[in-house]
Amino acid sequence: MRIGEIIAKLEQWAPPYLQESYDNSGLIVGNPSWETSGVLVALDCLESVVDEAIAKKVNLIVAHHPIVFSGLKRFNGRSYIERVVMKAIKHDIAIYAIHTNLDNVLWGVNAKIMELLGIEEFKILQPMKNTLLKFQVYVPEADATKVAEAVYAAGGGKVSAYEECSFTTSGIGTFKPTEGTNPTIGAIGVRESVAEVKMEFMVPAFAKFAVESAARTAHPYEEMAHEWISVENLATEFGAGAYGILDQSIDFEAFLKQVKKAFGTTIKYTAPAGKTVQKVAVCGGSGSFLLGAAMSAGADVFITADYKYHQFFDAEGKISILDVGHFESEQFTINLIADFIEKNFPKFAVLKTEVNTNPIQYY
């Protein structure tokens, strides 16, 4: 098994296109052509995790947080980041990060938190902009199905949970082949009229290249007439945070107890807006930027991490902020990633780190 095969599957699941601009998700150390016999999954790739990979004889670490965020200029081992990179290179260990791209998919980090809370149906709290495009292509009637199937197979034609969505109108396409062309229909210098259809599909922006090249392969013409159009629609599957509704409203204190048990942590929280909780907003990791979205969604509580003293005042008694700790909020991401790899590569060794990488201790 090559590292690149595992990465390709991970990137279908959490497309790198969806990572935030400050992020550095992707293959940080290593080469996709390397053979690998096993993978070690962790939240953070620390030196102790690289040591664990060496000891357990696996040469790929998949971590949620990238070990490198910005440029490294020296490699003399003064910082822990340099030491991790140096050790990984020295021992041929690949490091792959799947960070905000896994935060920004409906089935990612926050899905795991929702599962923990027993909420099965939930939505993206702040849908991402510029994640969708419209693809219009002109095809001779007889080839319409073939082209549509190529578009679907390449990831086009999805509208939220619906697949194979398209819209077709019939018309007449005209063209005149000039010197140097090799037309499928018609002759050089003669204007041609052909019964064609215009097919329209919504396409995630990250699938643009794949969809266009699949359509070109399926299309019978030498030149495929088509347009890419910007749309303002927000994808329902991509974006930050999530919100959903508990089956039954629950007393605020009982909810706190449930969250404390589920995350195994102490909770910092602000006064509840009401006596009970039913609508819950969540964001694994640092989510304070989503408080407005959580309030707009009408959430009773917002479970996240990394809140600062003054930011807690922003709740203004309208919502209760529950800060459960960064590591604690994302700890189950290890299972999420490991389960995904195991499901897709059943014969492959997938290990979960035994190192507790949380830098914060509680007294």
Ligand SMILES: [Zn+2]
């Ligand atoms: Zn995080």
